[in-house]
Amino acid sequence: MTTEWTAEELRATGYRAVDLVVEHLTRLPGGPVFQPVPPGVVQTFEAEGVPRAGAPVAAVLEEFATRVEPWPFGNGHPRFFGWVNPPPHPLGVFAELLAAAMNPSVAGGNHAAVHVERQVVRWFAELAGFPPDATGLLVSGGSAATLTALAVARHRATPAPAPAPDSVSAPVRPTTATRAGAVGGDHAGAGAGSGGTLYVGVEGHVSIRKAARLLGIGDANVRVVASDGADRMSARALRAAIREDLRAGRAPLAVVATAGTVNTGAVDDIDAIAGVCAEFGVWLHVDAAYGGPAVLLLDGHGEARAGIARADSVGLDPHKWLYAPVGAGLVLLRDPAAARAAFSLVPDYLRTDGDVDGVGGPVWFSEIGFDQTRPFRALKVWMLLKHLGLDGYRARIEHDLAVAARIAERVAAAPELELLAHGLSVVCFRVRADDDTNRRVLRAVQLGGTAFLSGTTVGAAFALRACVVNPRSSPADADTLVAAVRHAWREQTAA
Ligand SMILES: Cc1ncc(COP(=O)(O)O)c(C=O)c1O
Structure with a gap:
């Protein structure tokens, strides 16, 4: 049983892990925003028992590369507009590593x-x-x-109750x-x-x-x-x-x-x-x-x-x-x-x-x-504040607000869409149809891979909801989102 890692082993593993991080972060924008984990892959997770004999580190990392990394939540993608889930700032990713190293x-x-x-x-x-x-x-x-x-x-x-006079234990x-x-x-x-x-x-x-x-x-x-x-x-x-x-x-x-x-x-x-x-x-x-x-x-x-x-x-x-x-x-x-x-x-x-x-x-x-x-949660927050400063944050948040405003503008300009609400970087809208149709449109967009948004209720109506918390989302991404919704709506009405 080896308990001590040499400096070379630490470096080799670290370099491979960093390569995986780089591949993940750089590949994300070119792929689908979201794709469900294929049933065959889900099955491998469900069927596998507790490992008895350990595997080499390199093999474990490769398993991550083939079985885990390819099916992310989607929130690293510039056209992910679901919930309130931004991508991590890259420095935050490395801050997590450093925090874990100090542990x-x-x-x-x-x-x-x-x-x-x-x-x-x-x-x-x-x-x-x-x-x-x-x-x-x-x-x-x-x-x-x-x-x-x-x-x-x-x-x-x-x-608080009055403590017993001779009590020595914590009240x-x-x-x-x-x-x-x-x-x-x-x-x-x-x-x-x-x-x-x-x-x-x-x-x-x-x-x-x-x-x-x-x-x-x-x-x-x-x-x-x-x-x-x-x-x-x-x-x-x-x-x-x-x-x-x-x-x-x-x-x-x-x-x-x-x-x-x-x-x-x-x-x-x-x-x-x-x-x-x-x-x-x-x-x-x-x-x-x-x-x-x-x-x-x-x-x-x-x-x-x-x-x-x-x-x-x-x-x-x-x-x-x-x-x-x-x-x-x-x-x-x-x-x-x-x-x-x-x-x-x-x-x-x-x-x-x-x-x-x-x-x-x-x-x-x-x-x-x-x-x-x-x-050590604070390290990533501390590092990001030091790196971006309040000015850097202001610029990024203003960017997100501008992209949200663009979505709202595009929605307002589309005759088949109805703008329901727009506050901060959240835009709620719907296609001018019943709730079920809107639900089908949402699902089609989410599974289509071009853009991602979530659903909610505004007043009594089911709504499509986009939230922009990603400085990598561009005005063109906003346009693509609205185009994807309009496309899904046309497909629904044609079906
Ligand atoms: C306004 C508001 N409060 C609370 C929460 C819950 O936060 P968390 O999911 O981090 O527990 C959320 C999550 O989106 C939120 O938007």
């Missing part, structure tokens, strides 16, 4: 990865207009950011839910729940509801606030909903506003919503997972920026519009003490404060978030 656990401690992550959090806190002592951490994505933020909101709303706070006996069983998360009402917009991301279930808030305590007619949460409707709940004896827990809804790219009136939250002392979380970079970096979003600066927590995904490889989400938390109270189960006498220049380092990330062993 620290970024739970905490006084090692470089901790300080890189703290710097990244500080940079984003500054961009968001948060105070210098705000905290935060990188998480797997926007869903985890919302879950983390709402866990802190929920904990803050839960009064475990009962949640409002367990004390009230309303949740805790198998079905608790999805059911009644308790512990305050969560307010979400009609266009709020589904991950907010998932978080409500996981936290035991429960579906019944999620209140959907009406839109203002432009797919944005209405601050007036929010105020009315909170007032009504208070009159009925229901405690408001938190409001989740959105900066860039996934469906239509709408940006809520966040400053007005922050005003309502301040009026009633309710926690405001802003889900800026998708739109955060545009709102924070570009002109024209002063109102939303002002609201973000007043929020208690913000989620923003570097793996979306900052082109970092998956998974890189970020959550900012205004009140470091509240964050720590929610997640730190370390008794006070074991905390490592004051060991800033020793082994312990600053407050551990594992004390302000769920994970204990944590990957």
